[in-house]
Amino acid sequence: MNEIQYSGISDLNEEERDTLNEISSKSYEKIKNLLKKDDTTVSVHIKTYRQKGEKKKYSVTVKALAPATSIFRSGTTNWIFANALNDAFDRVQNEIKNHFKM
Secondary structure (H helix, E strand, O other): OOOEEEEOHHHOOHHHHHHHHHHHHHHHHHHHHHHOOOOOEEEEEEEEEEOOOOOEEEEEEEEEEOOOOOOEEEEEEEOOHHHHHHHHHHHHHHHHHHHOOO
């Protein structure tokens, strides 16, 4: 079973995919440490919206789950892909911290 599952990445270019892999792998380790479970799974769903011209708006939803715990989910939108990804992961980490009162 994959640790990180991606959906909606067909609209991303190579640079965005590299950013996705880099940020996701770092954030996955943080989430795994917060949940204290080795078999934690993280799902990342990305949706892009083309407004006018070449500019894209990104919607990122991150879901973290581990056995015998709640499902933690958060999402955000932003015009800058890295910011949207970081915000979504930060929000999930904050949800986990609040749930376990860390």
